Amino acid sequence: MKSLDDLKKIRDAAQKKVTMRGKNEGTRVLVGMATCGISAGARPVMNKFVEEIAKRDMNTVTVTPVGCIGECAIEPIVEVLQGEERTTYCKVTEEAVERIINEHIIGGKVVADYVIGKYRL
């Protein structure tokens, strides 16, 4: 099977990468993936995170689907965790994902346009 050979190549390349990977303080991205999130478009949002992170080879960022925090009306909700800091974004779109990656995860500046405080205090 040709594609399994491709997978083996990916494995070999990844094995080389692991040795270079340090124990970096990572960024965790949590995407609400309950019924409310999914209906509001959380799947393409999460997919966008995965694709962008893969494209940029950002080894220290992990993206994980999570449940619902009870604010279903302002889904899709995305939380970005860096060390002790937790930022909650809501009504996240695919365009917002790009901004969160560029301005927040890479640039270190919270994207004020999507933070939950704009909708809930």
Place this chain on the structure above:
Amino acid sequence: MNELSLHILDICQNSIKANASLIQIIIEENTFLNQYKIIIKDNGYGMNKKTLSSVADPFFTTRLTRKVGLGISLFKMAAEMTEGSFVIESEENIGTVITAYFSHNHIDRAPLGDIEETMSILILNEKGIDIYYEHNYNDKTFIFDTREIKKVLEDIPLTDYSVIMWIKNNIKNGIENIQKEESN
């Protein structure tokens, strides 16, 4: 939800919460019999009879953050809308099986949509659950099994992003192939 794969993603979250270690997703398309069947089977902790009887009620949920639970109700509705039906069976400490029957050519039958996105998100779940996906299109079959992939990957995690990208392509091409060969 306008894609069956979104319902599948949603229903599988229940399996993840039920501590399943394996989720099996089986799709059986038969254009001659006009059938489109989706089976979702897990080995989680299952439900007792009382819970099982109320699970399709939109005002039933076990969670504390909100008062409604729509996942199963919406999936049931999606099937019934196409003159299909919906069955849920469960046994405590054994697991749960959901079977949804759709009419293949019914105008209200949603398309499957991006099942590869659904699968990649399921693989990224925190508990590292194994996923078996089988898609039958008339007499052709495509199978994807994370347990097989793990054997090839050795020490590289399934959640490595380059692996996820490969998985998405593999599933997308796999399904296209079984559907294409049929039309020749």
